[in-house]
Amino acid sequence: MSLETQPRYLQGLAKLREIDGHAGERVVASLADIAPDFARYLIEFPFGDIYSRPGLDLRSREIAVVAALTALGNATPQLKVHLQAALNVGVTREEIVEVLMQMAVYAGFPAALNGLTAAREVFAAADEQPMTA
Numbered sequence: 001m002s003l004e005t006q007p008r009y010l011q012g013l014a015k016l017r018e019i020d021g022h023a024g025e026r027v028v029a030s031l032a033d034i035a036p037d038f039a040r041y042l043i044e045f046p047f048g049d050i051y052s053r054p055g056l057d058l059r060s061r062e063i064a065v066v067a068a069l070t071a072l073g074n075a076t077p078q079l080k081v082h083l084q085a086a087l088n089v090g091v092t093r094e095e096i097v098e099v100l101m102q103m104a105v106y107a108g109f110p111a112a113l114n115g116l117t118a119a120r121e122v123f124a125a126a127d128e129q130p131m132t133a
Contacts, residue, residue, distance in 0.1 A: 009040065012048025019051065019058060019085045027081065062086040067099050070115035071107035079115065083122040093123055 016024040031039035051061060062085050069079040086096055096119055104112035
């Protein structure tokens with residue numbers, strides 16, 4: 001059975017597209033030549049299994065992911081993808097800034113500063129995108 005017909009993969013791919021749009025697909029595609037199985041796992045487990053669970057809406061899930069990635073302090077590329085994803089699912093810029101400021105208490109000022117720098121870059125990139133009707 002090909003991936004394109006496996007329910008878990010299809011559910012994950014649909015959820016990835018809902019959250020990340022094309023950014024998530026680019027991450028997966030970038031792994032095709034070196035680790036296609038890892039790319040499949042990224043779709044099936046986080047998006048097919050975890051993000052698709054009931055109990056939290058996508059806004060809440062993305063707030064949690066932004067906080068976790070900020071606290072890690074070593075995942076800036078992933079943080080930027082999830083900052084954009086948070087915007088995509090309705091988290092406001094003000095809410096994102098508050099989450100990042102909150103991380104100063106639990107992850108330290110350097111992690112919060114790095115998160116705010118990443119947010120500034122994501123916000124600026126979003127501002128440069130042409131408006132679509």
